[in-house]
Amino acid sequence: MTLSSSEIREVILMKKGLSTLLAIFVVFSMILSVVGCQGNKSSGESNVQSTSEDTSPATTAQTTSNQESEPVDQFGKYTPAIELTAIRGIPAGSTEANYTDNVWIQEYEKQLGIKLKYKWMVIGDQYEQKVNLMLASNDLADVMQVNLRQLYQMAEAGQIQDLKAVWDAYATDQVKAAMTAGGTSSFDIATIDGKLYGIPAVVPILESMHVLYVREDWRKELGLPEPKTIDDMEKIMYAFRDQDPNKNGEKDTLGIGLNKNLFTNGYEITSFCNMFGAYPRAWVEDANGNLQYGGIMPEMKEALLRLNKYYKEGLIDKEFTVKDEDKASQSVAKEQLGMFFGVQWASFIGDAVPSAFKNNENCEWTIYQLPDGPKGPTKPIVYNNTNSFLVVSSECKYPEAPVKINNYIHLMGLGPQGEGRFAKTYEEWKELWDVCGDGLWLPETVHGNIQRWINTFKAIETGDTTEVNKNYLNIQQYTDVSNFLKDGRKMKNINGEEDLGLAAAAHGWVMSGKNFLKAIELNDAGMLQYDRLGKYVSPTMIENQATLDKMELEIITRIIVGDASIDEFDNYVEQWKSLGGEQITKELNDWYSKNK
Structure with a gap:
């Protein structure tokens, strides 16, 4: 374009x-x-x-x-x-x-x-x-x-x-x-x-694709299924809430992590909405090849109803509305949360997952592609950032x-x-x-993240380090990751000393690498949804976008916590259109039709 x-x-x-x-x-x-x-x-x-x-x-x-x-x-x-x-x-x-x-x-x-x-x-x-x-x-x-x-x-x-x-x-x-x-x-x-x-x-x-992070040792210990569908995911959420996975004898664990800004890099609802076929904060093509704002799609309502149910049933932190990403992540560090959505580096937000790993010798996190939603396979959103x-x-x-x-x-x-x-x-x-x-x-x-991880995992699987050896950083990554996969928490650093901090970091790096390979797999299968806007800004977006974003965050938060009924979402959509959304849609489609 x-x-x-x-x-x-x-x-x-x-x-x-x-x-x-x-x-x-x-x-x-x-x-x-x-x-x-x-x-x-x-x-x-x-x-x-x-x-x-x-x-x-x-x-x-x-x-x-x-x-x-x-x-x-x-x-x-x-x-x-x-x-x-x-x-x-x-x-x-x-x-x-x-x-x-x-x-x-x-x-x-x-x-x-x-x-x-x-x-x-x-x-x-x-x-x-x-x-x-x-x-x-x-x-x-x-x-x-x-x-x-x-x-x-x-x-x-x-x-x-x-x-x-x-x-x-x-x-x-x-x-x-x-x-x-x-x-x-x-x-x-x-x-x-x-x-x-x-x-x-x-x-x-x-590299912008989001995934589901799961406290894997909890899931295995409780005999729960892998989260391949939303039903599987909900079984895990309720079990994490009810079955004392941190074994402290208190009812202090949650099902899914959110933060007050909702559409961020981690502890977000964007991925959950994607599972229902909705794409907030993204412009996607409709059936006719025109751009539509994914945050006012009818599918948003079913996703919000489900999130409101989770909130009422104590699966979501009652105080999420006052916590940003870093604060929301501390539930992970305190071993009170075992599931959240996020981008490939989200395990490092607030140093939460590394802290949990260092403090509990049994701690193991992993990532899964977004589970299938009620209507079938999920296509995660990806962005040109x-x-x-x-x-x-x-x-x-x-x-x-x-x-x-x-x-x-x-x-x-x-x-x-x-x-x-x-x-x-x-x-x-x-x-x-x-x-x-x-x-x-x-x-x-x-x-060079993606190719580097391809080289690393291939070398670990086959023992052939030819491609790894062409790049000093790939050598460094391969060495650290292979040592972690072999020795776990007892992996040694370059000085030959056991280094728990390095092991905690490698634990997160492996999840990032798996995310990249999953993104390639889904992209090759045509199972990613591309945001078509990128950083283009139309004239009315200059004038009105901040107001529209603020209004969106407010109404969605109110619906999740039960301060507004789901019917108010329809009113919000009409307001969104009248306050510049309809004109923005026209401007973006004029631009897109000339440049796609």
Whole structure:
């Protein structure tokens, strides 16, 4: 899907006071996490051995000419070194010194001849406002991370370059494969009139699939079935409530975990609604191929009636309405909850599952695909969550430079790191990768999660580590996971010492890996439901979406706890339509019909 300049103009110029609206509708975080940096195998880069050096900037015209004549060196080092300015958000408690001269800054200059200099840094939650002020003053850095609406605004104002030619010429095959493995939608939405205005920090779509987490030792101890259907799941929920699975002699256990925000990464109801064929907070195709909002589908009513029943019967925490994800997760840590829905890393929310694992030698959690609902197999929703883009100022003389940096971070994540022009020992690589979030940026695709887990599980099953050995991070993962599966809580760390904390982490990693493989299986079988919106924002969404989301959360919460009858859902649907939902549906279908 690509957008026309007239469609972009509609979105950008709707209202004054853009910064406030941006903050409401497109959440953007520049705090880059280094926890769980992962990697994948390499497909092999034909140009890694090249030693040629760049001595001049590659303008769009020059790059187009290069494409027509001879290949460029996609890792070419600038001699003399060039200076590239950037901006960034940093975590609270960090200092600028952590980012101005770290190992990544040194590596860019040593390997690529790029001196990265930051014009400014701010605490992450102040970043978006600072960017908006920067755009208004036109005091731009060469390279900037922005959200989708800021990208549209900058493109409209002529503040950023078309990167299509430099991307086509300089991005390695490895990078292109990694960043388009789930399709090109993240690139399409940054493309206007055929011009690519930003490199998306792609979030792989299959990694957004949610599953059901179950306290497996409780299930086995009580002789309960695997949760293949909603009936199976309910048998487990009632048994967890009634049969004292934590063996403390008290009636203090719950059936299913929820948090007050309902539609989050864990302890959520989105997955449960999917089991009934409803898709809140997603736009899906109807039988005619048109977009419909999945949160007002008739199937929502049956799901909400069932949740109200669970609440009345004590299967759901009576205080869930005042607990966010972290607080809701503490019921897991206290061994008062044995089931919740969530994304692949949800076991780490609030450190709850690792805490339970460390505190109880019998603790075992596992994941299951969403159970079949009342009408048959469930199709879990998956999302394109890409909401960050690397853009290049129209005044920057070296638009290919950030593409080279992107190549390099992917090579260090996906491998092979031990051979070729940039060959490193494991120790050298680890020093760099341990702070992988401290460089210019960290797209999710550098992790290579899915292929890495395929390699790991295949090696464990067959004993053939050929693919694993191509990637240092895959080696590290394979070693830790195989040791955990062999030794459990007594697994040893790199120093040969038993490490319960590492075992608790590996316990969670295995669930993440199983989630990825299940997502592949369901996708291949056509059993995933894709959210078709991505991060596109229509004009009326700018005006009304926050109100609609707030109203939705309020009425659904009231129905679950019994403060509103199910009949009020019909009234809510009519209100939703009249308060902008109907117009949003029209706008999105106009956009979708041109771009699907």
